[in-house]
Amino acid sequence: MxxxxxxxxxxxxxxxxxxxxxxxxxxxxxxxxxxxxxxxxxxxxxxxxxxxxxxxxxxxxxxxxxxxxxxxRPKEPRLIAIGGLSGSGKSTVARLVAAQVGGGIGAIVLRSDVALKHMFDVPPEDRLPQAAYRPRTSARVYTRMLRDAGCILGCDYPVLVDATFLSRSEREQFPVQAHRSGVDFCGLWLDCDPGLLRARVRNRKGDASDAGLAVLEKQLASNVTPDDWVRIRSAGSAEGTASCVMSVITSLQR
Structure with a gap:
């Protein structure tokens, strides 16, 4: 309060x-x-x-x-997803944007890195061993966020999902959930130059993400360029990117 x-x-x-x-x-x-x-x-x-x-x-x-x-204050429930490679600024932008969505306390943020740490019963800032990062575990994280998003939308609150969304199957599940809940969906992909991504990942400290340079290089090699979400450049300041994201969200609102 x-x-x-x-x-x-x-x-x-x-x-x-x-x-x-x-x-x-x-x-x-x-x-x-x-x-x-x-x-x-x-x-x-x-x-x-x-x-x-x-x-x-x-x-x-x-x-x-x-x-x-x-x-x-109106709650204006809707489902927003922000994806991108490690270091693209997803979590920082999500934190700035979430408070501006809807007329109440904002959108509830579901972050994949935090959900994973919760599954292993460790604080978000604690590192997990490499063995924790397996495809099956990743699938469980997305299923968990999908279920939680449905619960939150059922309470008429907006949801903002913060994850890499590297595969098409991961991206396709959330518009379906939005349709089931009878709300709008907005998918956003943050783009950034590889050099800046590497610098951000290298300098990241005290964050829930354990992704290092090796993980980023694998992501870059996968050459993910989704054509089904709105792409936004995130090379500038977090505030500037958040402003662009909010402009897109507002323009797509019914």
Whole structure:
């Protein structure tokens, strides 16, 4: 509530997505707006009861208005997928974009790297042995994200899936899920020059992705150039790429 109230939408969205990725329990999403509104209303009552006001805190009236406004924000459920090779900026862009999707707390982010770590019961930033990265395991990760996306969409929240989506079969599953859920689908592919991809992967630290240069070279050799998703250049700043992504998402919205 406090982050949304202070217009820290990116932080609020990141916190919620991280919590849901760890708990993998989406049953409370239906009531999230109500809980946020109730919390704001309670804080408004507390502010009224205090003898002195805190200049650093919103007033009782501001909190009450926020409590009412949060209930009126449209959720606008839809399924968005952002794919690309390692180092293309998918996760950074996804984090910036997710908070801007819909009128509520934003889209719930499902990241393949985080889902994989959760399957092995380790924190996202811990590295997994190479043996954990097998085709069968990758298929399980995509199946898991597909199932979770259906649950989230069933609660009328938008979903943003962040994964490499290297195979056509991986890409084809998510439009089908969107159709089943009765929502729009938007598939986006981030393009970047190989040299910049290598530099980004080489300099990456403290991230959920374990992909190193060897993995990237295999991806580059596969020469994936999907023609069924919108391709966006991601060589510039993350903010610039996120702006381009949001323009495409908005233009494809019904």
């Amino acid at each position: 406090d982050m949304l109230e202070r217009v820290l939408s990116v932080q609020a969205n990141a916190f919620l997505s991280r919590y849901l990725a760890a708990a993998r329990d989406y049953s409370g999403l239906d009531l999230l707006s109500l809980f946020i509104s109730m919390r704001a209303a309670i804080r408004a009552l507390v502010a009224v009861s205090q003898d002195t006001s805190d200049s650093h805190e919103p007033s009782a009236k501001e909190r009450l208005l926020f409590a009412l406004e949060i209930l009126q």
